[in-house]
Ligand code: TV7
Ligand code: CA
């Protein structure tokens with residue numbers, strides 16, 4: 336049974352726009368929007384689009400973007416002229432440096448990936464979809480009036496703002512290898528959003544330098560958001576077994592305690608083994624197990640992308656995770672059509688690429704089981720302060 340059919344009893348919506356994929360951050364820059372073309376190629380080669388409601392996303396409006404960002408920042412982003420990136424000059428709004436260059440069509444790029452996340456959130460609010468997907472979103476570092484770490488507009492914050500119009504409580508989960516600081520900070524003072532980020536943490540030696548276990552939200556009597564930020568700091572080389580156990584244990588505890596009515600899962604693929612910037616040893620199977628677990632909770636689910644700097648692995652992971660959303664994982668047609676233009680990127684593979692192990696630089700696992708258990712007990716204590 337190789338045919339991919341619509342899942343029965345629920346709807347998956349897929350939000351994308353080929354315009355987004357055409358933007359270039361610059362030759363040497365690790366962020367490659369064309370990884371989305373690669374992911375789409377795999378998703379379509381397997382016929383998965385037939386099992387989803389597919390939408391060509393539109394740019395977010397000025398009003399929608401102002402739900403989080405300042406008008407001055409948006410005006411600057413819109414008018415900024417392409418310059419040679421320079422780290423040594425002090426920049427307005429942190430724009431125009433090597434991490435956040437000003438490139439051709441920048442504002443269009445930002446409004447498009449944001450429009451897709453906003454539309455996806457609205458589908459969930461209107462009960463028109465049970466799982467909504469935007470692989471071009473997930474840009475978790477952007478601040479109200481500042482670009483940061485390849486992120487200019489925070490589509491996740493904008494999507495959560497939409498969800499909060501209908502949903503009393505939103506759980507945000509971030510499996511990108513970097514700390515989801517922008518989303519955490521945006522909801523720092525509300526108890527309606529519980530943020531959870533799992534990431535590599537090594538003080539200032541790993542971007543963005545925040546996300547230690549004791550960073551739980553500003554602790555004061557008056558702040559309802561106190562204790563509503565959960566951080567899971569990890570070291571190099573964590574593999575599927577520890578990662579998936581941690582994910583299920585902590586997300587399980589959060590759901591039981593917080594009783595979210597919607598979940599946003601940022602699926603940053605830089606937590607995969609072999610990533611150009613990441614340091615973990617998570618496989619496509621382990622990364623996907625996080626999506627399977629969230630889906631199993633039966634709560635409206637928004638899936639967004641994020642980091643991911645080894646494009647063919649990003650494509651494998653997000654294609655696999657799309658198959659989980661529509662419930663055809665493990666049932667995929669093992670033959671990739673010969674004519675797919677993306678095939679050349681998978682030329683070293685002999686079998687269906689998403690099912691085999693990623694061979695990256697061997698990274699020793701620096702995470703002891705004792706440390707993993709200590710993280711869980713600390714978060715157990717923290718969750719005593721979280722009520723639904
Ligand atoms: C969500 N790491 C974003 C992750 C953002 C990470 C960083 C680079 C990098 C940028 C380049 C480049 C790079 C090989 C890697 C302190 C610095 C050190 C720039 C060289 N090569 C996400 C952001 C992080 C840009 N930034 O979470 C152009 O690595 O560590 C830093 C800051 C200053 C700037 N320099 C790096 O995944 C989407 N940047 C090559 C060319
Ligand atoms: Ca993270």
Ligand code: ZN
Nearest residue numbers: 511513605642
């Ligand atoms: Zn990242």
